[in-house]
Amino acid sequence: MFYSENGNGLNLMAMDAEQLRENAHKMVDVIAEYYKNIESFPVLSQVEPGYLQKLIPDSAPVQPESLHTVLLDVETKILPGVTHWQSPNFFAYFPINGSIAGFLGEMLSAGINMMGPGGGVIQGTASEAVLVVLVAARDRILREIGKDALGKLVVYGSDQTHSCFQKACQIVGIHPQNLRLLRTENYNEYALSPESLDDAISHDIASGLIPFFLCATVGTTSSTAVDPLHALGKIIKRYRIWFHVDAAYAGSACICPEYRHHLNGIEEADSFNMNCHKWFLTNFDCSALWIKDRNTLIQSLSTNPEYLKNKASQGRTVIDYKDWEIPLGRRFRSLKLWMVLRLYGVENLQSYIRNHIKLAQQFEDLVAQDTRFEIVATRTFSLVCFRLLPPNKNEEYANKLNSDLLDAVNSSGKIFISHTVLSGNYILRFVVGAPLTEERHIVAAWKLFQEASSSLLENS
């Protein structure tokens, strides 16, 4: 129970400094208690889908309720249905990072509730980042060859490229048959092969199609593969193709000099983005997008209605970020990123990344020492891809075995991991990235895997 205070019905004003102070102080304690007790919750929710509908009324209350009542409902009705993304035992997908500095920045941003003047080009997520650059690239090529050629445009990525790229293609109208997700191989560490890109482009040109966009990835979702930017850039240069680099997860690691080389070749990219909310201690959402030629973006997304005109925007003395993104208004996201940079400083941020990578390495070592398991892709950052080997070498059975293992560890509520499929095999993904994860969580997680595996193998 993290909320236990007895409250009384309060007559809450829309805004009043003293009421805000009083209630927000209560909320701070609620959130602090949450973090104090975070390890006591099942990481992955254990309720049935739809459970909440039975617990809450169908319409809004006519009279106000007290904060006490609402917070009791948060504790007893809402929290049982959520996944605790900030738990130190969250090892799934890629974690999203909260931090004290990020939270303070969010508080300040929400507290003063103003739209942000921005700094850089901060989008909400990588999905929005790739969408806006894809629109810019599409319009740049269509201005040359005519709008009716849309059906001839071809885009490239690998079969490891994040699904947000496919979604962006759907939104901007790229024909599905012109989305080339080139096959990657285990022997190549699941990186996009420059040769296969070159072949695909040549083949498409020969067929009368028009290649115009490449989405390369530094740190793919399934295995944190790094596409070879330098080699890809050399191919792209020979054509008029927009080169986007998605470093949503691994971009953060590149603030450490020893990982910086993964971005070699980035100078050829037309656009680049990383998610500060993934591994950079910045509360969700905050995705930083860089673009080489901002005019292409502005040309595609500009509108100029009378009611938004002002001397600064008309005189071009300010940058109008509404023309760099989908929405008109934007939350003041730069505030929290700025607070993270200042309250932690670069050295601490580097240590933070290195510590996660060290913990992932420790986990990898533990897996490697147990001959019942296999590491299936080289660990580059803080993701370990592994699987339990089937005793009978039957691949179909192996997939079921690992899917059962995932269910067993997740349903315990003790940890949360996710999976992927690589080269046709069902693979477990163990990512270290939650701010509260320490060595003891790694050790306990591995023990859980060993026990669950023993039990599964015995019963098989």
Next chain:
Amino acid sequence: MFYSENGNGLNLMAMDAEQLRENAHKMVDVIAEYYKNIESFPVLSQVEPGYLQKLIPDSAPVQPESLHTVLLDVETKILPGVTHWQSPNFFAYFPINGSIAGFLGEMLSAGINMMGPGGGVIQGTASEAVLVVLVAARDRILREIGKDALGKLVVYGSDQTHSCFQKACQIVGIHPQNLRLLRTENYNEYALSPESLDDAISHDIASGLIPFFLCATVGTTSSTAVDPLHALGKIIKRYRIWFHVDAAYAGSACICPEYRHHLNGIEEADSFNMNCHKWFLTNFDCSALWIKDRNTLIQSLSTNPEYLKNKASQGRTVIDYKDWEIPLGRRFRSLKLWMVLRLYGVENLQSYIRNHIKLAQQFEDLVAQDTRFEIVATRTFSLVCFRLLPPNKNEEYANKLNSDLLDAVNSSGKIFISHTVLSGNYILRFVVGAPLTEERHIVAAWKLFQEASSSLLENS
């Protein structure tokens, strides 16, 4: 000075319950002090564009700084450059609403920093709402007539439709010459005329084009005009046209029975959205979108990568909101909206809306009593459109006069209003919608207008 505590350098952890508690309590006091002193700031920033670049370093600090230092910078460097959207003297654009409940919801959402299970289909902004339904509508028609017919698709709105509609059209690839923004007239209160829509559709069909989308508005940006949904719906029904209703601002007012009739005819709409952050006490951002046939949306935005599969999503026992929106991840926005509904209750929310409308009416009465001014559009909600009449009836001079009047009142820092152009005339927009605005702010604002006008007319 709203921040004056002497701080010392702290060694901030990424996350620690007690450090979070201590620092967040400080931040609460900073924000409460901000609201205590909010009227002491110039509403509209008085700095020069680019001022901040000279005040801040070019790179992130290597060592952490103290919260004290950062908050001093917020006060001395950041705040002078922002517009105080929560000031009771903010009467521009449409205000964005913060509230204690909304802030508490934001705190909880940012504090626990988890992705939201959602409820309804909450988008960030109206721009994203219209974009996703436009994609769904485009794909629905193209599935019937073939992808290559994109260049024949025509969309309709009025010359008062928000610019986010044009932007959405640009993104999804509607040819600019097929965007019909039909002319509205003063005698028609700037509402979209069903006759002109009918004419335009017939003409386009006769020309071999394919009408497929109408964006109607309840409460336009320039004058809060209400398009006649019922009559428009009857026309639309005869064709296969997607009918979207944008009630970003005025949707909130329709929770009062006396304003509900503005939505008459909504039952014919395919989609509807309102911005809870505009006039519904919910901190930015939160735009609620309803859609009649969710399958169209899901068909257009679905992706199904292996690493996101789980039993609940594969078994269709849960709604996967990633297929209803652009980003994959979403902030837990429903939490703050739910807290607003519960902590205020429907009656208080209705009173809140009615009070703003009453204050706008008072302002309108003040304007009407001064013969130097003209009310230029019927006030329907909380926006008053007016202008200072030129002594010599010269329209060109009238535009300059009102632009000067806007500059005069805004540069005083005492209030902030915005403008528009209606029927070729430069018009002042005075919107009552900030949570802290009381009668005294209206009276003082009007006095400022009178004084500034006298001074302008004397010097002319």
